[in-house]
Amino acid sequence: MGAGLGFVFIPLFLYVTLVLLLCVKIADKTSWKMGWLFATALIFFPAVVLTLAGMYESGAW
DSSP, X not given: OTTTTHHHHHHHHHHHHHXXXXXXXXXXHSOHHHHXXXXXXXXXXXXHHHHHHHHHHHTOO
């Protein structure tokens, strides 16, 4: 379990870092509200989809 977590957390950390930089750039060009909107859509929505897919696959539903 220990070494396999690197395959999950390293790409996840890279994705979140790059998306946050993109959202800050969008917020600087437009408004901070638009930056938060993009951050919500690009970070939280995939996390919810992956969580729900994992729950469905494990038989929680």
